[in-house]
Amino acid sequence: MKTTKLRIHRVHLKGSILVVFCIILLSILTSCEGEETIQEPIVDNTNSNTRGVSEMELANIYYGKSSSTDCNFEYEGLEGPEFWANLCGDEWVDCGGNAQSPINIITSAVTEDGSINNININYGESTTDIINNGHTVQFNYDMGSYASLDNINYDLLQFHFHTGSEHTVNGKRYPMEMHLVHQDPITKLLGVVGVFFEEGEENDVLEEYLDDLPEQKGDHFTNTSTFKVEDLLPGDMDFYTYGGSLTTPGCSEIVTWFVVKESITASTEQLEKFESIMHKNYRPTQDLNGRIVKTKS
């Protein structure tokens, strides 16, 4: 009897050890899995906090406002630029402000300033993420790229296009202008680099994406293939700079502009493709109202 009882005890003991072991093993396994599922979204969040936001939303971030309006604007007709300031209650009154963009740059009136620094670019590669927001074709750029614009490090968020150019130089309007939108991560103020396109040789970077450009409002094209926006920039990044605004409503006056003097080229076919999608999406030039346009001496 005694030995049978002992044996039963031992079997129970072995059984319990096995159960405890299994529980410990299971809890280790599940805790590992738990850690993994927590980590993933954290990595995602750091990459997506300002990814793909519109200019209007960037202004909201600066002003600490929570949401954008549903108001609509166009580039002609009753919702055209001359009416923007009054289209949305008090929301877009800045469009009638005194420091608006774009402007006509009169080169003979530009002031040379020895304290202005070169644009210093630290752009990496980005995966492809193109959106048609109904007003422009916008390439959202992977986070981590930045440019030192007159000694302030701004993060590159996105770049987009206007046909024809928004800024003009001595009255000349180029067929297209690219805007590289940067944000100062601390002040949330914006630094926008404008690059003019001239009709000429085919542009290799644009050619890569010409058939993939989203043609209708809300269309989106994504691809894991990478490219470098630096390949779209002219060799000489000398620029005109002035204080202005976003060129779309609400026209917030939170932008330091860096309009690059040297233009780049795109073929007739490439320019026509952009224009067929975006139509005319440039705002007329605005009064300087005493502002000074500067360049480095």
Ligand SMILES: [Zn+2]
């Ligand atoms: Zn723009």
